[in-house]
Amino acid sequence: MEMEENLFSNSHVIEKLDAAEASQDQISAEIAAVHAEYSKGVDDGAAEETQPRIDFRPYRSSLLRHPTKDPHHVDPETIELWSPAFGHQDVHALESDLTIQHNGEPMGERIIVRGRILDGDGHPVRNQLVEIWQANSAGRYIHKRDQHPAPLDPNFTGVGRCITTDDGSYEFTTIKPGPYPWKNHYNAWRPAHIHFSLFGTDFTQRMITQMYFPGDPLFALDPIYQSITDPKARDRLVATYDHNITSHEWATGYNWDIVLTGSNRTWMEDEDAE
């Protein structure tokens, strides 16, 4: 890929904006304070939160990038009650295997990630686009702004797509991503994760999220993961190791189901059948 040379010729330049002023202790104390306030609120009868806070001070980049006014509640109209349609000409079947995109085997632990996409009413999200992207096994993205000195893998781009099946299932074969440092604060490291992009039957269900791996020691330290104040909601982003998905002498297996919000459209049993 010709772009790579251009993008990575100066890959060890550390920009000055790497200020990293706050310590992990400061960030962790800020996370603990928000969570304690949330827990007290729930104890006092406040509703449980299911989504991340968009105003979450420990994640420094969120400070100037979150709306300060409450979102306006509206009933979806016409176009919002539908999602764009994707088909098999949009996505080749092999795009769900991130390990065969180049001339050799990528480095790292080969994994299979499988799950179902459902809406809040339990209906499968059928024939819809799922996109993933991730760092390689060394924790490095192919991106000009990812400057940390972990190796790029010439056999791994870290991008995949698929179209869900009739029961809402998706499956990817990939490599377990590594954790990587970022510049939120001093010694900040992200837990290993895979980014997921999803569409539902309504455009109101559009979602981008991150799947994490069970038992990651970095969970407690990560302000992006901890921006979800409720532990039950945080757990929804963690995949389950599944030995039934693990395959003999080939790959370890994880299961992760994704729930979008409920559809506001009248749902018909065969509406997505083609």
Next chain:
Amino acid sequence: MSEQKLTATPGQTIGPFYGYALPFEKDNQLLPPGMPGSVRLQGTVTDGAGETIPDALLEIWQADADGNIPQRTGSLVRDGYTFTGWGRTAVDNVGNYTFTTVNPGPTEEGSAPFISFVIFARGLLNKLHTRMYLPDDEEALARDALLSSLPEDRRRTLIATREADGGLRWNICLQGEDETVFLTYPGA
């Protein structure tokens, strides 16, 4: 309205490193530039300090010029003929975005045409929904249920301006004095 049986998975930030994943060839061209009926839709995305954001990603979804909701596949392949109604673009280094599209028609008689937007960005922990209304049919805008429910200074954040060449300009402010009105829907 149906009762919610399952709790939605939390969203998360798109992060800064989606560059190889989500952009695709001609992603911001719902139809080819220069095709009869095409308009340029452009604007900026700014933060609470008024600075433009270089790592946001926008998606639009809209009716065609006759107000029909497209249900044709092919958004990721862009054959140059099929209007799928959906587009995606990363903002550029200085926070500008551009789409080539058509003016959507009203989906119902007399309704105010709009384009549905979703915004993702580094630093933005969950997606944001909003609408960009066309400025032309003032009567329809005055009748619109959403716009009518907003105070005047908030209402104008959802209405694009028409440029001399027929294009549309609409700026998105994530925070600050001109903060765009963002939307939530039942069940969210």
